[in-house]
Amino acid sequence: MSDEDFTTGTNLLIPKKLRKRQYLLQAGDVCRWVAFVSRGCLRQYTFDDEGNEHIQAFAIEGGWIADAASYHAHEPATSNIDALEDSELLLIDRATQEKLSVMVPPWGLFFKRELENAYTSALVRVSELASLTAEDRYMRFLKKYPGLFQRIPLHQIASYLGMTPQSLSRIRRELADRK
Amino acid sequence: MSDEDFTTGTNLLIPKKLRKRQYLLQAGDVCRWVAFVSRGCLRQYTFDDEGNEHIQAFAIEGGWIADAASYHAHEPATSNIDALEDSELLLIDRATQEKLSVMVPPWGLFFKRELENAYTSALVRVSELASLTAEDRYMRFLKKYPGLFQRIPLHQIASYLGMTPQSLSRIRRELADRK
DNA sequence: CGCGACGTTGATTTGCCTCAACGATTGTGG
DNA sequence: CCACAATCGTTGAGGCAAATCAACGTCGCG
Numbered sequence: 545m546s547d548e549d550f551t552t553g554t555n556l557l558i559p560k561k562l563r564k565r566q567y568l569l570q571a572g573d574v575c576r577w578v579a580f581v582s583r584g585c586l587r588q589y590t591f592d593d594e595g596n597e598h599i600q601a602f603a604i605e606g607g608w609i610a611d612a613a614s615y616h617a618h619e620p621a622t623s624n625i626d627a628l629e630d631s632e633l634l635l636i637d638r639a640t641q642e643k644l645s646v647m648v649p650p651w652g653l654f655f656k657r658e659l660e661n662a663y664t665s666a667l668v669r670v671s672e673l674a675s676l677t678a679e680d681r682y683m684r685f686l687k688k689y690p691g692l693f694q695r696i697p698l699h700q701i702a703s704y705l706g707m708t709p710q711s712l713s714r715i716r717r718e719l720a721d722r723k
Numbered sequence: 724m725s726d727e728d729f730t731t732g733t734n735l736l737i738p739k740k741l742r743k744r745q746y747l748l749q750a751g752d753v754c755r756w757v758a759f760v761s762r763g764c765l766r767q768y769t770f771d772d773e774g775n776e777h778i779q780a781f782a783i784e785g786g787w788i789a790d791a792a793s794y795h796a797h798e799p800a801t802s803n804i805d806a807l808e809d810s811e812l813l814l815i816d817r818a819t820q821e822k823l824s825v826m827v828p829p830w831g832l833f834f835k836r837e838l839e840n841a842y843t844s845a846l847v848r849v850s851e852l853a854s855l856t857a858e859d860r861y862m863r864f865l866k867k868y869p870g871l872f873q874r875i876p877l878h879q880i881a882s883y884l885g886m887t888p889q890s891l892s893r894i895r896r897e898l899a900d901r902k
Numbered sequence: 903c904g905c906g907a908c909g910t911t912g913a914t915t916t917g918c919c920t921c922a923a924c925g926a927t928t929g930t931g932g
Numbered sequence: 933c934c935a936c937a938a939t940c941g942t943t944g945a946g947g948c949a950a951a952t953c954a955a956c957g958t959c960g961c962g
Contacts, residue, residue, distance in 0.1 A: 596854075617839075656835070659838060663795075663842040664796070666842060666845035666848075667792065670779070670845055671777060673885065674883075677917075679917095697940065698940075699939090706852065707918075708918075708920080709941075710941090711919075716942095856949075857949075877909065887951060888908085889951080890949085890950055893910085895910095
């Protein structure tokens with residue numbers, strides 16, 4: 545992508561700052577943008593019928609976050625997104641993204657690649673959840689997101705990995721003892 | 724999409740017939756196409772370190788199937804795809820899909836929508852695997868793919884749902900008894 | 903016909919959850 | 933600035949869902 549094309553795109557991004565615990569998206573609202581995280585850390589999560597929180601995704605510097613289902617289908621979101629740390633974001637709304645994709649094909653290609661990568665990641669997560677033990681899922685997490693466990697409360701990582709905080713605590717102890 | 728545009732696309736599809744148990748893709752090969760199922764039924768699966776089979780996807784009439792990671796990244800596939808029944812497919816290879824997408828924008832939009840939908844489905848599956856019991860996952864499966872359990876061996880459905888055939892058998896009995 | 907694939911059932915084990923309680927931090931309002 | 937509350941991680945005891953191990957009957961097919 546040429547510098548000019550690149551700038552054309554970045555000029556369309558909307559900067560936004562978020563305080564810790566502040567919402568970027570609440571369930572019920574339509575997710576009209578995708579957020580690039582330039583600083584900080586966010587989480588996406590839902591509540592089940594019993595009111596238990598289930599974390600679907602984290603995003604740190606260099607990552608993207610949105611309620612994809614809502615964004616693509618223009619329907620109310622089922623998930624919430626909020627900041628785990630004070631954060632700085634760059635938003636791009638749907639209409640802008642589509643226009644940019646048409647007008648500057650390299651950007652269109654870029655967004656397509658991002659979607660493909662996100663899809664591939666989701667498929668990996670499916671197979672991990674379907675076939676790995678809690679301990680293996682945690683070890684994969686450590687490898688895939690090194691350092692992240694130092695920034696994010698453990699009980700939230702447990703939720704992301706589909707286990708209880710107690711289980712994760714015991715797994716960590718087990719791993720530490722084994723060394 | 725106009726009839727003309729539609730035909731432009733369908734003319735590029737490559738018909739292929741597959742006998743029951745025949746491979747469409749084997750792990751290690753690069754997945755160079757996406758397959759539309761016009762008749763029959765296919766499955767996509769991998770093997771873990773212990774040699775256990777894990778089914779990642781089924782596709783019946785009207786569905787699409789491919790190794791998405793391999794297709795998008797042009798890398799060797801990690802999964803296998805084969806036919807559970809004699810099947811008829813329409814293949815579209817990657818280069819053709821890209822050309823068609825550019826030349827006939829409605830087709831480009833169509834493929835983009837398919838990718839978005841596949842991604843959304845994968846996210847739903849992630850949250851189901853992370854938060855539902857085996858029984859709940861089976862009931863969701865029945866609702867989502869009514870009739871499919873009559874065509875596909877139960878132990879394969881169990882694999883898809885991330886449980887053992889024995890567990891699924893007991894769940895089915897439990898559900899039958901409860902009625 | 904004989905063999906393999908399939909579904910089921912029983913007995914047992916185990917991984918993980920639930921319930922409960924406890925220190926250590928963090929942060930917050932009086 | 934301190935006191936008190938909330939958050940966080942940990943640990944223990946007990947229970948349950950699902951896996952494992954094993955055996956058996958049925959069916960379809962080569």
